[in-house]
Amino acid sequence: MKFGYLAGGALAATVIALAAVSLASAHAKVTEVEWDNATNPTKVTATAIEDISSATGTYSLKVYNSSNVQVDKGDTTIDPNDATKMSVSVNAGLPNGVYRVDWATVSAGDGDGASGSLDLPLGVTITPSPTPPPHKSSVTVTFSALNGSGVSGTATVSEADDGDTGVTVQLSGLPPGTTHIEHVHIGAACSSQASELGMHLFDLDDITADASGNATSTSEGDVAFLDVANGNNKIVVHTGPDASTDANKVPIACGTIPSALTTAASPTPRSVPSTGGPPADARTPWMMLILVGAFLVTVGGVGLTLARLKR
Numbered sequence: 001m002k003f004g005y006l007a008g009g010a011l012a013a014t015v016i017a018l019a020a021v022s023l024a025s026a027h028a029k030v031t032e033v034e035w036d037n038a039t040n041p042t043k044v045t046a047t048a049i050e051d052i053s054s055a056t057g058t059y060s061l062k063v064y065n066s067s068n069v070q071v072d073k074g075d076t077t078i079d080p081n082d083a084t085k086m087s088v089s090v091n092a093g094l095p096n097g098v099y100r101v102d103w104a105t106v107s108a109g110d111g112d113g114a115s116g117s118l119d120l121p122l123g124v125t126i127t128p129s130p131t132p133p134p135h136k137s138s139v140t141v142t143f144s145a146l147n148g149s150g151v152s153g154t155a156t157v158s159e160a161d162d163g164d165t166g167v168t169v170q171l172s173g174l175p176p177g178t179t180h181i182e183h184v185h186i187g188a189a190c191s192s193q194a195s196e197l198g199m200h201l202f203d204l205d206d207i208t209a210d211a212s213g214n215a216t217s218t219s220e221g222d223v224a225f226l227d228v229a230n231g232n233n234k235i236v237v238h239t240g241p242d243a244s245t246d247a248n249k250v251p252i253a254c255g256t257i258p259s260a261l262t263t264a265a266s267p268t269p270r271s272v273p274s275t276g277g278p279p280a281d282a283r284t285p286w287m288m289l290i291l292v293g294a295f296l297v298t299v300g301g302v303g304l305t306l307a308r309l310k311r
């Protein structure tokens with residue numbers, strides 16, 4: 001009986017692993033498309049993660065321009081020396097732009113069909129829009145008084161709908177009725193010396209105190225929120241209503257803008273295989289299934305232990 005648990009776990013793991021093999025090898029997925037020539041191409045070649053069936057009418061490569069006009073010659077052929085590759089001729093003199101390659105294959109291994117689309121730039125660079133990391137939509141800045149000003153307060157730095165930055169500053173302890181320039185400066189560290197405050201990332205609207213010395217300002221910065229709330233900038237309020245004199249530039253309040261990122265770890269670069277083979281994402285299911293197998297073996301082991309304990 002006690003071996004039954006272990007054997008059961010191992011069997012389940014094996015069944016899962018076999019299922020993984022069949023799932024992962026079921027499709028001749030195309031992971032790469034390329035021109036034969038970077039400036040004056042005559043064909044497009046696609047590379048699949050396994051051999052493509054050469055059965056007539058089951059494989060195709062179609063190339064479209066940005067106006068969705070087909071620009072290939074419909075003569076897709078599979079490479080006789082490498083069945084993971086197929087090519088199609090394209091019209092001569094294609095202008096630069098981003099083309100779309102629609103592909104369809106049937107696996108030579110098990111006959112399963114697959115299809116998809118990939119962007120293929122010609123003479124231009126595709127800039128991927130990165131997914132922003134997990135982050136808070138606003139952070140709070142706490143001001144410290146500088147140069148004996150007695151000024152205190154906070155600021156809310158928030159992400160605008162367009163990803164830019166809104167800043168609301170609330171201060172007290174200002175000389176009544178005075179107006180002050182304020183900026184987001186680059187660098188986390190505050191200093192009582194104007195010369196040590198670093199460059200401006202962007203300027204905030206001037207802030208003016210009421211008769212009680214309280215003041216609020218609301219500004220918008222044309223800078224991405226995550227480039228502002230990254231732990232490496234600060235808000236500085238200065239003495240004067242303009243920067244015309246050194247005395248006006250003397251800082252009276254300063255606070256570091258905290259990072260809005262909610263993950264402590266710095267982003268790690270994506271691992272990319274240095275040689276051929278499927279890209280990292282195509283391998284992920286394998287890793288997951290190996291982990292599931294390992295988990296089931298563990299469950300079997302725990303079952304064995306429990307069986308022993310019950311005796």
Ligand SMILES: [Cu+2]
Nearest residue numbers: 182183236238
């Ligand atoms: Cu400043």
